[in-house]
Amino acid sequence: MGKHTRFEKLVANAKRNITEISPEDAAAKLKNGEAMIVDVREDDEWDEEHIAGATHLSRGTIELEVEEKFPDLNTTIICHCGGGGRSALAAESLQKMGYRNVRSLAGGFKAWKAAGLLTLK
DSSP: OTHHHHHHHHOOOOOOOOSOOOOHHHHHHHHSSOOEEEEEEEHHHHHEEEEEEOEEOOOHHHHHHHHHHHHTTTTTTEEEEESSSSHHHHHHHHHHHSSEEEEETTTHHHHHHTTTTOEEE
């Protein structure tokens, strides 16, 4: 058994309940003003490098802060983390809160960077 097996099971279950979006589609939606990208990584990860135009709501506080940032439940919110696990959990949580258009960035920040999309340091 791997050291993250329970976490991986939790993520796999969450991924069954959410919709993932590719980095390219997410970038297009952000550029066209059709979606908000929410970075659920920790402060130090955000400070090191993040997606240009993203909003930072860390995984630990997203449920507390999301309503203030995005009061409209129809807002398209694309959650992302480093590799796609934490964002799947965050997306599932936001859906439970009533958000109707939540996505999780497939492959996370690693996939965004691999696609050559814009980041800020």
